[in-house]
Amino acid sequence: MTKILRYRLKPEIALDEASFAAFVHAKLGDTAQWKLLKRSIDARSKRVSVEVEIGLSEKGENPRPFLYEKPTNHVANKPEVVIIGAGPAGLFAALRCIELGAKPIVLERGKDVQERRRDLAAINKEHKVNPDSNYCFGEGGAGTYSDGKLYTRSKKRGDVTRILEILVAHGSDENILVDTHPHIGTNKLPKVIADMRETILSRGGKIHFNTRVEDFVIQNQEIKGVKIQDGSIVEGIGVILATGHSARDIFRLLQKSGIKIESKPFALGLRVEHPQTIIDQIQYHCDSRGEFLPAAAYSLATQTQFEGKQRGVFSFCMCPGGFIVPAATADGEIVVNGMSPSKRDSKFANSGIVVAVENEDLQAYEEEGDFKALAFQAEVEQNACLAAGGTQTAPAQRLVDFVKGRISTNLPDCSYQPGLASVNMKEFLPESIYLRLVDGFKSFGRKSKGYYTNEAQVLGVESRTSSPVHVPRNRETLEHVEVKRLFPCGEGAGYAGGIMSAAIDGEKCAEKLIEAYLDIRC
Template sequence: MKKKELELVLAPEVAYDAQQLEREILKHAQVNPEDVKFIHRVKRSIDARGRQVQLRVRADVYLENPPTDILSPKFDYADVSNAKKIIIVGAGPAGLFAAMRCIELGLKPVVLERGKDVRSRRRDLAAINKEHTVNPDSNYCFGEGGAGTYSDGKLYTRSKKRGDLQRILQLLVQHGATPDILFDAHPHIGTNKLPKIIETIRETIRSAGGEVFFDKRVTDFVLDKGEMRGVVTGDSQEYTGEAVILATGHSARDIFELLHQKGITIEAKPFAMGVRVEHQQQLIDSIQYHCDDRGPYLPASSYALVQQTVYNNRQRGIFSFCMCPGGFIVPSATAPGEVVVNGMSPSRRDSRFANSGIVVAIELEDMELEKYGSLAGLRMQQTLEQKACAMAGGTQAAPAQLLQDFTRRKTGGELLDTSYQPGLASVDMNELFSPDMAYRLREGFKGFGHKMRGYLSNEAQIVGVESRTSSPVRIPRDKETLEHVQIKRLFPCGEGAGYAGGIVSAAMDGERCAEMAALKAGVSFMR
């Protein structure tokens, strides 16, 4: 294969301009442009270690036709209208990508989503922000696309061994995402663009003969001799098929409760809880990029922080989670009487605020397992969320405190402007958390202040609570077949089952579950 592999160090204004970048690649390749068959942009990443921020770019220049696997493939879907059915519960990334993979394998997906389609869902999100009204079936967590639709749209994962990462990104590009996600080291789509992509995926499923239903909350299972044959929805409709893929997300507490009531094995699992911290984006830029103004080319900067803390001889990590540069804090409660916050960013990441979850690891020994069993983590979440709501006044206003005041245990400071639309209530956040969590958060922020000078100050504030980092419950499955350890033809999938941690890993897990369900349905295939 005739190609030249290049590693370039470029200024931001070159790396982020397509025409200048191509000229630079051709110049360094030292070839006649007419001899070039294809330029494969492999990776682009920011290097801010020095005083001058640079971009590192890897590219391959092909002097003959490149392998087909590096081109952007077109995924074609045959008509599966009359094929065997796979029931998929949940239309988040896991469920939607499971559905598309079912179609590729010649199976008909029937997707049941408890919430509304993305357009109708917007009205319920507006009601949370403006009227403090939470619809338990349509909110920032439930609805078409799941929690990922209204998020930063981050597309990187550490779970690369669990599936084909590039394939997931290529599918997203086919459905409307910018091709830059195939190239950037830390790609993202943005909450303003994700809804349209999700709609396009839905139409792909339907045009191939699959079915997608909304306002279909599952209330019961159809079981036959230890096998899952289907589900029953709140309108008393029964949906049956060859298998059920359960992709309900990390906040579907009624599903965990239903499994528990039916005697279907579930387990408590570690997770994390804490707060959102909000800074001015310009401050984070100045710390990370070593300049007062990042200019028109560099994106809003982010950070990743971790600190170990010890309390009562128990060591626990405190770490940043789902950092949203140029983003917003949003209300993510799924029931009245609770306050939950999360973060999201538009594609341009052009808000003047930066926010990140700062959370404490919760291990099994931190939970009341003897009292609540497999639902112990879920009860721990509920207790904190309900307390946050009560302390902030019983609406969707969130409890908050200036960051340095929190670490110094000082109360009464006037809160700052915020991106959180329902508003903030000034409280002593040390009183919100248990003594061990409050201590770990204080110590963690102090450590972060040493790592990022200027981070720990009263120019930032913390907002609570960030409690839905991941599912507090695992639905155990066989490592090889991915079937539930007790109930055959049931495939627990994605974040809600405890096997994913974001859009991409959930999508990959959805594809794997679809493949295993296909084998159960008697379909053989080659990947």
């Protein structure tokens, strides 16, 4: 039986491997079988500490057994499941299919993680956006080159530890099993994704890159397969739709094919970037975080009023020690996102600051029907691009200048590689978004002394927070409400909000499909 020991330690002890091992040795001696189970930084008081949990076994058992094992069965000749998209939902669905005895056929419009790098470089250096291979599309999905954060509030949805163990089994650092806010890093996640691909292929699954779905094959309200761009048909016992939140052509194709979709609320705003030292000083209550504390993160939220409607303004995808990246999926639009390398050692901290957009806020777009949220999103992105000159140069403003509605005469250094244009963003942001952001930044400045400063700047726009379209499914079977054998999945269908929740949803959809159509109980 494992005994749990809890300690509150100084950072220089808890976060230094040698010092922590010496501490445990002094407490438990040479013969104790122990393992670090949990580690979290507590910065609520002026003296920052680290809370740790240690599992101690007195009978020789592993205090934290590793339960996941890569599948060993081979599925080359098993029934086939079509999976559209090789993001976390699609890849984890594929792995689960193999475990359960089905052959996944993964169709990915973009390139593999290695080839994808060239298209990302072209966006940054040449302002050229490949609509099939960019920061959103390609192997691993949007999360691969935008941070690899694994924190989730979706623990009731499924087995979070299992997902983390799968990532560790494919090359991720074991610290993700320990840290309260686990993080892989955009420099390491591609190798993990490539190893997952190898597992899928070695066990008989298939992954087709540069393969765009252009039609659905439906008979009697049942999906039989999909048509890809070379005209061929890919069939299976079912289809898992795991395309991500930016696959606008797939949303259009769903409607064209008579597959029910709905407009969905999302959030839209800007990305703010501070010098990391400012965020460290705010969060750690000191002039310097020192050698052992990591780059500090933050989470902020407030409620705002506009025309009698209350809406939330909140931080989104905060990236300490990170970079801002261009996340557009087509020319003529500006979209920004954030990422951090594994060491989080950039001199900048960035976060999306976004405003909740509800369907009732989109009355001017009612003629767009199920695409009213998408139309609003696209219009803001296109207007931002025009305001900054029509390339991937991003519109930007110093933070105080933004709040006061004045153009910045100059801009500070920034991590965004394609470059910045000094623009008064009040000119292209919808009034409801702009005024709520102004109130939000003022509120955050009151909550966190030093946050509201002209040393920080805002870039536009942070708009791909979640899918603006919802693909409805049965709550129990996870099957589309009208089309049999179609399983809407992950962020693109409106059922996840990050790597972890998408991975969990991918596994669940694979299980439900196989239960229903192979009669295998999961």
